Amino acid sequence: EAGVTQFPSHSVIEKGQTVTLRCDPISGHDNLYWYRRVMGKEIKFLLHFVKESKQDESGMPNNRFLAERTGGTYSTLKVQPAELEDSGVYFCASSQVYNEQFFGPGTRLTVL
Amino acid sequence: KQEVTQIPAALSVPEGENLVLNCSFTDSAIYNLQWFRQDPGKGLTSLLLIQSSQREQTSGRLNASLDKSSGRSTLYIAASQPGDSATYLCAVRDSNYQLIWGAGTKLIIKP
Numbered sequence: 001e002a003g004v005t006q007f008p009s010h011s012v013i014e015k016g017q018t019v020t021l022r023c024d025p026i027s028g029h030d031n032l033y034w035y036r037r038v039m040g041k042e043i044k045f046l047l048h049f050v051k052e053s054k055q056d057e058s059g060m061p062n063n064r065f066l067a068e069r070t071g072g073t074y075s076t077l078k079v080q081p082a083e084l085e086d087s088g089v090y091f092c093a094s095s096q097v098y099n100e101q102f103f104g105p106g107t108r109l110t111v112l
Numbered sequence: 113k114q115e116v117t118q119i120p121a122a123l124s125v126p127e128g129e130n131l132v133l134n135c136s137f138t139d140s141a142i143y144n145l146q147w148f149r150q151d152p153g154k155g156l157t158s159l160l161l162i163q164s165s166q167r168e169q170t171s172g173r174l175n176a177s178l179d180k181s182s183g184r185s186t187l188y189i190a191a192s193q194p195g196d197s198a199t200y201l202c203a204v205r206d207s208n209y210q211l212i213w214g215a216g217t218k219l220i221i222k223p
Contacts (some may be wrong), residue, residue: 035211042116043201046208056208091156093211100146101211105155 002026004104006092012110020081021107025074025094031055032075033101034067038088046090049075082111114139114141118214126222127194133187133217135202140180142204146211147176147187149198156201160187192221 005024013019025032034046046065047057051072060067064083069075080088089108093101115138123138125131135145147159160169160176162185168177175188199218203211 031209034209035213042215043203043211043213045212048209056210058208059210093156099144100158100161101147101205102158103156 004092004094004102006090006104006107008107009105010108010110012112013082014112015084016081019082019109021077021079021090021092021109023075023077023092023104025092026096027103029096029102030072031032031095031097031101032069033093033095034077034086035077035091035093037091038085043091046077079109082109083085084111087111114142114204114212116202116204116212117204118133118200118217121215121219122218122220124220124222125192127192129192130182130188131192131219133189133200133202133219135185135187135214137183137185137204137212139206140183142180144205144207145176145178145185145210146203146205147174147185148201148203150216151198153184159200189219194221194223197221 007022030051032049038045045059048055049069052069067076089106091106093103095101117136119134132141144163146161148156162178163170173190178185199216203213
């Protein structure tokens, strides 16, 4: 069974540009989560989807971040426009019901 | 507001030793607690999941305990090996289904 996959693995963009991160959860997992770790800080929750609905987006830092999960399968996280403080590693996780979360390898975002 | 603390921040021990990593949390109203490992430049690998009703979980040389009332969990690694070198993270799941994370313990096992 394939695990959680994320694309791209690395992204380097300039301040003001737009970047879209993608996450493909484990097949059959209705719950999908986004987290991020910025330099020197703990991993922080961003948002949680149940199927295509946003269950909790309390961790989204501001309206430059937009997450979607059309059709309840893969999810995208768009940052527009990117700022320097958005640099970090963005992790996606999925779970069956509300149990153990399985993580993808992460996308390392660098904003110059 | 739930806060998770991991002590120590870094640990270096000789190969073969048994060791304990600590995780504490401020709010005992958790649903479960997960221990993860992260290798440099890699993703997060789930090691053990302890439900709030459980006291411990074991997988191979790893044993995780949970004392909800005191807000503590420990990860015990037996007979450490150089391949155990990594950053170990604990995270608690709250009522909103979010994982709240500690900063991690960086473990180095010296051959």
